[in-house]
Every structure is written in structure tokens, then in C-alpha cells.
Amino acid sequence: MSALSEQPGLYFVVATILPMVSFLLLILTAFLRHAARACDSPLCNTLYRVLGGGRPGRTAAYVATTAIALSFVCSLVGAIHFASHGQDHHRIEELKEEAHHLESEFAHRPVEEHPKIEKELQTVNAEIHRLESKWVGRIEWANPAGPYGTKKDARASILYVGYRIDNLTVVMFLMVTLIATLIHIFSIGYMSEELAEEVEDHQVHTADGHLKRRGRFGRFFLFLSLFCFSMLNLVLADNLFQVFVSWELVGICSYLLIGFNYERQSASNAANKAFITNRVGDAGFVIGLLIIWTYIGTFNFEEIFKTIRAPLTDSHGVRPLRTKIDGEYVPLGARIVRANLVVEDGEKKLVPSQTGDQAVLFSPKVHLHVEDADPGDETDESKWYLKSFYPDFDSTDSMPYWLLVAAGLGIFVGCVGKSAQFPLHVWLPDAMEGPTPVSALIHAATMVAAGVYLVARAFPLFTAEALIVIAYVGGITLFVAATIAIVQTDIKKVLAYSTVSQLGYMMLALGVGGWVAGIFHLITHAFFKALLFLCSGSVIFGCHHEQEMTKMGGLFPKMKITALTMLVGVLTIAGTPLFSGWYSKDMIVAQSLGYVRLHPEHFLLFLLPVVTAGITTFYMFRMWLMTFTGKPRDKHVFEHAKESPATMTIPLIVLAVFSICVAWGWPLHDPEASHLNKVIHHGQPHHVLADFGGLAELGELEHAPGLVFKHVERSERYWALKLHGLAELSAFVAAGIGVIFAFLLYYQSRQTGKTRLDPEEAREQFPGVYALFANKWYFDELYSALLVRPALRVSQWCKAFDLRGIDGVINGSGRCTVTLSRWSGWVDRYIVDGLVNLIASVSYGVGSWLRRVQTGYIRSYVLFLVLAAIGVFAILSYFLAMAAAG
């Protein structure tokens, strides 16, 4: 506990680890259970029964829910600590400036004063460490270079695991743990069908009817726990590599949960699609990581930002760094500096230039000093230059600018994949194959928001070119997805496209510099989209897994709680004033309006969100109306529909309350007064201001660094207020049009079942547009034609080349060898052997003439023997007779 009070950041670490503990507990239990089932002994049988036996139990759900609820509690406690230590961060920044300054003093002061400076430096450093360690910590995780790496390499060869708690982290933690807890509770009800010992999957047909399998209740919560850990770890991470690892972990969880009913072809296809599409994005992510690793040498966010962004002041903490833009000098504070490295008189200088193809890296070891103490003298072009504090000022201090752009875009590509942005948005609608709580948690509230989160987290990394790409990608995504959502009939698909569209809003906001707006919308969207998904889940559960809205209708009296909470969600997403969506969405529109005002050539970035606000309202009301009002379209579904149990409705109510109130502040009508907005605003990095904060205003900065923020805050507030009115108005009008159309087209009276306008007619009037929307802008077909089929074709070519070309050459050479061998063999056989055989055959002929003496029959030998005996006897007797006679 004392460790926790000393280092309150550890609350969040604990909150992260808790789901992991739950996951490990569950998976160990599962392993043990399986092991116990495998062997047959009384002990094992008992163990098996104790661990759940053959029937899935609710224990896993309780463990996982408890863990995530505890996580929420930890996050809350940590957040309270964080709020009460709000001043620490400023203090740390000040101390760091001081330390930096003290270090630079060594060069200027005489040697006698060095011990004194050292002592001061030590005190300052100790204070920095004390304050930092409250919210920051890291441990060495891997050192690929090992103990043999040189000192220079050592910095770049160590991978850390660490955490850094800031406003963004805290907000994200609260949001993720709260929603995850509610969804866990909801899931206990929703997944109750999986408690059966044998679940029949009506969508999978086998030879003998439908597939029957064991219930996977425990497995679901196992995956959820792993996911929660991964997501929290992603948010917690203080470095890109840790983010990447968690990124992949949430990816695999998403894969596992989309494919939860993996026996269904559609589910397994969707899981694969999600996985592969994400891999495309991750390829970009990895490219970005490698560029950063190569040129910056660290993955730690803070260090990266410090390296690529210029400091606010010089190393003495007195003068703002300036450069000349359009003939006048502007401060360089917190911006990416494009400059060329020049060596003059043995001194290395950076010559600032807008056309410079190098981005300067501000290594902490580089001493910055503004030469000219007089700000009035602006004729000198070399107002500022760099001196290396240490003599080994090397090439890592600058990097090609285009590579920095590429790094930012690479990481953004990863976010595109994860957040389902155009053109990698195709997987998210298919991911609705997963159970609805999964859609709510992973594919609406948290994981898909991780892309947006990462863009926000890595915001200083993005150059202006990258940001405009982000903005346009977001704009295209939000419009395209909204148009597709209009024609969807599957209730979850509507919500899926809505999610894509809303994520596009966030991306757009980030791209146009609305860092706060983007994150704000991320939080509010997480609540109301989770609510909407859970409501849809409740509907689906109530209607026995019927997802087609064309079979629903008139469900309002049957499930009032669901309908009302869903109406709250619809109103929120539609931007009804005083609902949380209103604050965040209007803020985005206002932000884009502000950007367009500065850059009128990008007027689309304002037009698209405004129009889409109307479309959003239209399709959301369409969905609600089709589901809950009018005449029931399918008697069967209607008759069986019923309200869900309390475990499901209570989370809905809680989420509805949050959807309404999460963004409230006083006065209610002022979005800038929202508490959530303020909290996020405090976490906004300086670099946002540097890029979008209004250059003119920044030019009027005072010299003292402390003044910068106040000034910017004030100016932005002023700037935002001027634009909010217009943005609100336009969005409200668009939304109103959307509502009207929705009611005209889809509100049926209960008696007649007729609408004012017939959707069929509308469809027939715009057949091309309808086809375009219904076919999702032909993205799947396009990818199939552009990527899948060419890949297959190329593979076939390769195969054919392999078979005919390579094998042909090999076989041909083989045949040549055989032919040559034949000739050689002929010579060998008939000329060389011929001589030998001639000699042999002569010998053979002689031998065969001689061999006739021997018959080879033992019987004849016996006869010969007898004959010989007779002959001997005859001769003997003859001689004996002769002898007797003689």
C-alpha cells in the first residue's frame, strides 16, 4: 500500500494486471481440467469435478467480472490520486528545464564552481526522479545487443516495458474498465445459452442436422479477460513497442472472438478477414517502427517527441527558438524542424529551411543556444544554431524528412487497419459475426478506438503531410460508411458501419488538429456505441438471434427498457443537444470548420462531417423505427420476443445514463465547460498547439515559458467559441433533415403499417446509388479484383513457370545427361567390352567343349562308381588269376 501511495501510477499497473491474472487463472484451470479429464484416477476425477466437470459453469464469468470490476476500482482510485497530483507535471517540466540549464552551465562557468553546480544538479535530479516515479516507471525487458553492445548502441538496443500515466491514459482507463465491466455483466446474461452442456448451432449444418457442441461460456470470458489485459496494456504503455505487442494481442483476441462460433463458415471467414486486413495495417506499423528504431533509436514516446520536436526554448530556458518563415521570424517551439546540417569553420550548424529535406533531431545531448540576445535584431539569418554539448555530435541528429513522414504514415496505416478506416474498413462489418457483447466491447468501444488512441498518442510524430492524409482518410471513411449504413438491414451491420463512420469522425478531428475533440468523441462514442450494441444484443437475444430488421418491428411494447435505452443511444449519436454526443460531435465539426477557415482548399473536410451528421441521424432513426415501431413484420419473431433479464438491462440503463451525462459540465450548453473536455484538454500535447494552435497567436508569445500555455489556452478558447455557433447550427440542420426523412420513410402507424413515403420507391428512383451503397461501394469486389485474384493469378503463373520453366530446364538437362550417358555406354559396351568378351568367349568355347565329360547327375556318378568297382574287381581277379596261373 505504501508503494501504491508513493507511486500511485502502480494502481493502473495493477488494474492492467488483474485481467491477466484472471486469464491465467482461467486458462490454468482449463488446462488442469483437461488434464484431469484425460487421466482416470479417483484423484483426477475429483479434481475434474471440482474444476467444473463436464458442464460449463458461471465461475469463469464471476472471476473475469470480478477482475475487471476490481480493475475499474483501481483505475478510479488511481484517477483520484492523479487528479490530486495535477500540479506535478508542470513542476517536473520546470525542474527539467532547470537541470538542463545547470548542465549547460558547466561549459560557461570556471572549474572551481563545478562542484557547486553538480550539487545543485543532484538535488534537482532527485526531485525530478521523485516526482516522475509517481506516474512513470519502466523496467528493462530485452537487450538484443546483450552485454557486448557498444556504449553508443546500448541506448538503442534495450527494449523497455513501462508506463506513463497522463490525462489521456487515465481517461482511457476509466472508460475501458467501466465499459468492460458493464459488458462483462451483460455477457453473463447474453451468453447464458452457452452454459448448456450441449449447444445446438442452428447455423451450422452437418450430415445429421445441426452442429452440437459443448457450451463455451468459460472460454468467452477467458478471451474477454485476455482482451481486457491487452487493451489496458496498450493504453498503459509508454513506448511504441509495448503498444505494438498489445496491438497484436488485441488483434488475436478479436480474431478469437469473431471466430467464437468458428464452426460457422461465415464466422471463420470473418475472423480471417479481420486478421488479414489488420496484418496489412500492421505491415505499415512495422515500417514506421523500423524507421523510428533506426533513426531515433528509442520507442519511448517522450523520448521520441523530444527528439523530433524542437524544445520550446533554448537550453538556457530563456529564449524561444525562432526561424524565418515567409520573411518573418516565428518561434519554433515544439515543431518539427526542417533544416540542413552545415559545417562551417569546424562548427556544425543547422541551416533552417522550409525546403530542407532533413528533419532535425534534438538529441538531449545537444546544447542549444540562441546567439543573439537581442530579439529586436531580426536581420541575422543565423539567429539560432546548435552547439554539440558532447563532441560526438553525429549523424543521428538529423533524419530525412520524407522518412519521418513515412514513419508517421506507417503508424497511421496500422491505425487504419485497427480502426477500420478507408480503405481497410472492410473487416469491421464482417466482424459482427462475433457475439454481440464482443461487438460492443471490442468492435465499438475499445479496440477499434485503439487506432484513434494511437494517433492521438503518437500525435507529435505526425508531420503536416501525414496529418492531412489522416484528415482525408477520416473524412472519406465517415461518409462512405454512413452511406452504406443507410441500406443495411441487419441491425448489427448498421451499427458496425455507424462505428466505422464515427471512427472516421475521430480521425478527421485528429487530422485537422482537434486532438481534444477526437479523444472527446472517442470517449462519448465508446459509451453510446456500447449502449447501442448492447441494446441491439438485447433485441437479438430477445428475438432468438434474429438480426434482420426486416423481420422486426413493433417491438416497443415487448421490450420497453431496451427500446428506451436504445432511443437514448440514437439520440446521443444523432447529436441531440445536451446528450454527450452533441458536445463531442459539434466540437469535431467546429474544429474542421476552423481548419477549413485557415485552409479553404480543404473545404471537403467540413462538408463531409456536416452532411454525414444528417445521414447518421437518418440511419440511426431508421434503425430504431424499423425495430421498435410500426406493425410487426414477422409474426413469429414478434410473438417470441421478450425483454431481457436484469443482468442485461441494468448495464443498459447504466450505459444510457453515462451516454447522457458523461460530457456534462456547467453551464450545460457550453461544450468547452465540459469536465471531460477539460481533463482531456489538460492532457493535450504542446505539439498540437504548435501545429494548429494559431500561428499568429503563438508569435506573440512571451519569453517566459510558463506563459505559453495560458496564452494558447486563452486564444484557442476564443477561437473555438467563435466557430462553435456556426458548426452547431449546420450540424443541427443536417441532423434535423435526417430525422425528418427517417420518420417519413420508416415510421409506420401501428394500424395500417404504412409509411408516409415508400422506401421502395426511393430505392427505385435512385437505382445506381442504391446499388452502390448496398454493395458497400464495391470495396470487396474491388479488393477481390485488384488483390485477391491477381495474387491467385500470379501464383498460378509462378506455379506454371515452376512446372514448365524450371522443371523443364532440369528435366531437359537430365535428358541430355541420359543421352550422353547412352553414347558413352554404347562405346563402353561394344568397343571396350567387346574386346574383353572376345577373349572370354574363346575361353568359354574351349571350356564348354571339355565339360561334356561331367554330366552333373549324382546318379550317374553312382553308376560310374559301381562300374569302376566291377572293373577294378575284374582287373584284379584277372591279375590274381594270372598270378595264380603264373
Next chain:
Amino acid sequence: MSTNELQAILFYLVAAITALCAIGVVVTQHIVRAATWLLFTLAGTAGVFFLLGADFVAAIQILVYVGGTLVLVVFGVMLTAQSPFISLRASAAEWAIGTVVGFLLFGMLAVSLYSANWNFPEPGQTASPKNSMNSVVLGESLLGFEEATPAANMTGFPPGAAPPSRKAVAYLLPFEIVSVHLLVVLIGAAYLARARRRRQATST
């Protein structure tokens, strides 16, 4: 009818059976029948041994030849019994030559037997069952004893009896050699006859 006459009658009877069956062995083309004639030939030979007072040899002849060797031979016949081999015939020319040679050989032997002058001290006792060679004597000579009391208990000499004297020439060593030989033969036969993969048959 004197004992000699009876003896002669028995001899001629047994000898005739033996000789005829021996000729039958040669003449028959059927291998199993040849084995049958051989059985009677061997039995007849055993009968001749009985007539010669060699009961033990006769019994061994029956035991070993009839009960053992001949059964073994028949086993061989059965194991290789395929219709073409049951009766393999030699050619007529071979038969002619064989017959001529056989008569020549027999004639030669008979002539030499009849012309031989056997100088035995005294023709031994007439062969009769009563005077059959005692198997004890055979056993003693095999072991190398000249004389032994044909007393009942051969295992362990009775306390009072004098141990028999040694004979100069004994057949103990040949006996041992034969027994070792038999063992070698057993092992060799087992080795030779063990089942092996058949090679492709040559033309028969």
C-alpha cells in the same frame, strides 16, 4: 524237423521277405510305396538280427530305423510331396544299364563270397533266442569292462563285489564320438532345414 531245419526255414522266410522288399524298394516308382517296402526290408533285417541272436541290435534297429529314421524319411516325402515328385521315373535306358550293372555287381559279390574261405576257429553256437547276446555284455564292452557280474544292481557296485577289470580295447571313445557326432548332426540338420526364402525354381 530239427532245430537247424526250423532255423533254416525261418531264415529263408525272413530272408526272402527282406530281399523281395529290398527289390521292391528299387523297382517301385512310387516314393511312398518305396518307403513302405523299405519298412518291411528293415523289419526283415531286424528279424535276421533276431535269428542271429542279436536281440539288442534288432530292437535298436526297429526303434531307430523304423520308429525314427523311416518316419523322418516319410516326413521328408510328405514335406516335398507334390504330385510330380511322388513318382519320378528314370529313363528305360538307365533302367537297362542299372539292371545290367546290378546283376554284374551282385554276381561279382556272390562269386567272391562263395569262393571265399572263412577260417573261423569253430562255427559258433547255433543262433537261438536262448543264447542271445546279453545286452549287459554289450554295455560293458562299450564302457570298457571285460567282465562284470550280471548282477541286478548296476548303479553303484555292491559292497562285496570286486570291481571289474579294465579291458585293453574299449569302445568308450567311439561311443562318445558318436554321441557328439549325433549332437552335431542334430544342430546341423536343424540349421540346414530351417525355413528360408525360396529361390526362383529352376526348370524341373
Next chain:
Amino acid sequence: MTVTLTHYLVLGALLFVCGALCMALKRNGIGVLMGVELVLNGANVNFVALAHFNPAFAVEGQIFALFVIVMAAAEAAIALAIVLNFYNNHLSVDVDTAEELKG
């Protein structure tokens, strides 16, 4: 009408001749084996007859006969093993197929 040694010896000679002819005329390997047995029996008759008629040879004759019987059994075992081996190799018991030594 006394049966003399010569009678027995002629019987032995007859058995011997039959055995020799049997060896010469049987193409069946087992037939050859039977011929060998006959030859040995002829010799045995001679041994036992001589043992009977020559008191000096009384024991030796019978013992030689016993040895011959034992040897014949051993020979039969070996010869049968050879025949079986022969049969395994040639799929025949016709000794004329074993003519590899033909010149």
C-alpha cells in the same frame, strides 16, 4: 540244411546291390536316401552275421552294427535336411535338377 555264414553274406550283398541300384536309379532325392539306408543295412547284416559266426568278433560285430545304425540315423537327418534345403532352393526333389556341377 544248415544256414551258413555265406547265406547271410549273400543276403547282405543283395541288400547292398539293391541299395546301390536304388541310389543310381531313383531320381527322387529321398529315394537316393533310401538306397543309402539299404546299403548300410546290407553292411549291418554282414557285421552281425560275422559277429555270430566268429566268436572273436562277437562283441565288436554288434557294436559296429550299433554304430552303423546310429550313423545311419545321423546321416538320414542330415540328408533329409539337405533334401529339404534342396527342395526349398529348387522347388523340386529331382536330384537331376542339381546339375550345376555339370562340366
Next chain:
Amino acid sequence: MLLAVSETMLETVWPYIRPLIAVIVLVTFVALSAVFFIWVERKVAGRIQDRLGPTRVGGRFGWLQTIADGIKLLVKEDIIPASADHILFRIGPYVAFCGSFVAFLALPFGDGVVAFPMAIAVLFMLAVMSSEVFGVILAGYGSGSKWSLFGAMREAAQVVSYEVPMAICVVVPVLVAGSMDLTAIARQQTGWFWNWLVFHDPFTFVAFWTYFTCATASCKRAPFDLAEAESELVAGFHTEYSGLRWSFFFMAEYASMFAVSGIAVLLFLGGWNPGILPFALTDAFGPVVGNILNVAIFIVKGWLLVFVMIWARWSLPRLRIDQVMMTCLKYLLPISCVLLLGASLWPLLMPDSVQNWFKYVVAIGFAVLFFFGFLRAAVRSREPFAPMPGIWEYQSRSASRTPAGNS
């Protein structure tokens, strides 16, 4: 003169006539005893199988059943299969018959009551009986039927194999007695039953059982009757035989059963001596009366052993052919070799007192055991037959069971 001539003739011819007479007597005896054994076997089989056996022919016990069967066999048509080798088919039964009957020539039924006294009687009997197998082979081959051939080959392999341990087991008492003359061996066992060679030392004791097993096998009796295993080979080597020829085989079988039992009695069980008198019967009652008693005792002992064979046949299941061969070659042969070695070492290594005491203790202990066993069996047999767990009762019980109820 005529009388003188006839007397001289009688004197010279008597040694040759006597065996002829004896042979006639023996053939009659063996044929009659075969008739008797077949009847006994049927009755015993009936008793063991809980049925009655023959009951009608010839009165109360059906004791003429065999005669009736014999007459039936005599008048049956003599069938020779077309594919048979006629000569061998005809010769086979006679060879088998001769093989087992000639053995009786050397078998003494009493002291001096023997057809052809021989110094090597045991060897002669074994030798002659071993030739019986050749008749079986001829019959099997000559029948031209594969079942017959299989049966004959099995028979030959089995009998030839079992003769080896049997002969070695025979050598054990021969070694102890120092003679191969059965009469001499039986004379040595005169007196109390501990003089019987079976109780002479532990090795002869075991040798008796081993010999009896081997003898059963070489008579191709159950449980070693693989040669005529009905379940596999129809009837083995005599499948194709019928009528009188068939009955010759059976006569041969029962004859050799009695022959091997007789050898066992003479070698191990005191021969014709009653075993419960300290003197020879011929000494006490003179040669004629004593020998009549002797013959009676000998025949009863032989019958008892034959009865044991019959008993075993109906009690024990048939072995498999490989088990039969394995039993012989892997167990009985080594056992008999050990017995021979042990029996030759026992008198050399053991003090006389130990030898004597062993004899008494084993003999008396065995006798007591036998007596009590017999007594128990006798007492039991006097009890009325309890209703046996008959097959019908069992079936009704099993039928009343439900498949699930397995309590």
C-alpha cells in the same frame, strides 16, 4: 517212435510253438479287453457327463454294446475311396495293429507268464510300439484325403516326439533296476509297496507321472488326441476307414493303451505284486495258483491305469497342436533328462539311510493320502445324488434375467 519223434519235435519246436500259443491267447485277451475298455469308456464318459451311457444291449449295464457294435462293423461294407492308394490303404491298419500287438509278446503278466522272454523286453516293447506310427502314416497317406494326411502327420510328429521323453523316463527305472528284463524288474519289487520303484527316489516318483503323460500322448489319447481332433480334422487318419479296417485301428489303440499301462505297472508299480504282502505270491501259493493271482493283480493294475486314461480323456479339454509339441519338447524332454541325471546320481550321492527313509516316508504318505482320498470318494458316492445344477434350470434362470438387471 511216433511219440518219441513227437516228443523230440515237441522239445525242439516248443520254444517256437509256445510263443504262437501265447500270441493266440494274447490276441484274444487284447481283443476282449478292447471290447471291455470301449464299454468302460462309454460308461465312464456317461458318468462324467452326467448321463447313463449304454444301458440296453446285453442286460442291465449295456455291457454287450461293444459286441453289437463289433458285429455291425464286421458286416459293414468295406469302402476304399477312389483317390486312395489301394495297397497302402490296405496295409496301414495291419501295420498299426501289428505294431501294438507284437509288443505284448514281451509283456510278462506274471512271474514267467510271458510269451517270449527277452532280456531287453522294455526296449523291444518300445521299439515295436514305435512302429505303430508307421501304420498310421500309411493309412493317412493312403486314404488320399487331406484330413487323413494332416492327422497322420500330426500323429507322427507327436508320437515320435513323445517317444523320446517316454524312453528316457523308461530308462530311469531300468537304471535303478539294472536290467531291461521286465520280469527281473518286477521281481525286484516283490514285497511291501515301498519296494515299488515309483517310491524308490524322488526322480523315479516324478518319472512315473512323466512317463504316464508321455504314454498317454503316444497312445494319442485325450488330451493329446490332436491326430483325430474331430473339430479340425473330421476323424484324423482314419477318416476314410470303415468296417473292420477301422476297428483294427481301435483295437490297436486300446491294445497300446494296455501295453503302456502294463509297462508302467511293471516298471513303477510293482508289476504283479500286490504290494501289501511281504512275500511273492508264487513263493507262497506255488507257480500255478500264484501266477493266476499274479495275472489277476497285474491286469487289475493295468486296467486301473487305463481307467485313469479314460478319466483324463473325459475330464480334460484337448490341447492345441503347438501346445502339445511345446509340452513335449520344452517341458517333458528337459524334465526327463533331469530325472535321468538325478536318478543316476541319487544312489551315489545319498547315504543309504536317507534313501531308505525317503522310500518309507513317501510310500506311506502317499498311501495314506490315497486311502483317505478313496475313502472320501467312497463316502461321497454313497450319498444320494443331489439335484445337480442341471442345464435346464440354468437356462430358465438365465432366461428370466433381464438384460439390464445384472445384480
